[in-house]
Amino acid sequence: MKASSILVLAAAAALVLVLAHEAEVSMAASAVTCKPTELNPCIGAITSGARPSPLCCTKMKQQSPCFCQYIKNPDYKKIVTSPNAKKVVTACGVSIPKC
Template structure:
């Protein structure tokens, strides 16, 4: 009986781990989702809670954005770095 419970618990843990990995891979890299941050990045003022949430969602995409010549000036700007720091997001290592 205990072996069956342990097997079921292990199965549940594997399924949950797979769901977490799938969620990370399911991030849609869309810089337009960062629109709530536009005011903070352009003016240097503190970001809204919505901006921080969107930054955290899009964090797996930052290297892609930095490699894009059209987006790099925005992503790599001093104000963008300030906004990321206020939101508790570390700069990406690409």
């Protein structure tokens, strides 16, 4: 097989993987109900900077597809972007998206 054919096949395989991942993310995001009150177990950690509880981290991971929506809302922006919130998000292994 020619090198160019191998490159085309590799590019096609990579594209399939990317599209499959995006479809998976879209399905996961559509299954989430964006309710900031779901992050109530994190309020203590966000306000004090304390280590988040396992329940808080579970809720952060569940609500992470909603972060852009929260960031765009002035009433909820601090839930995700305050310095302590960033510590909680990082401690939970969640990333804040670029919105």
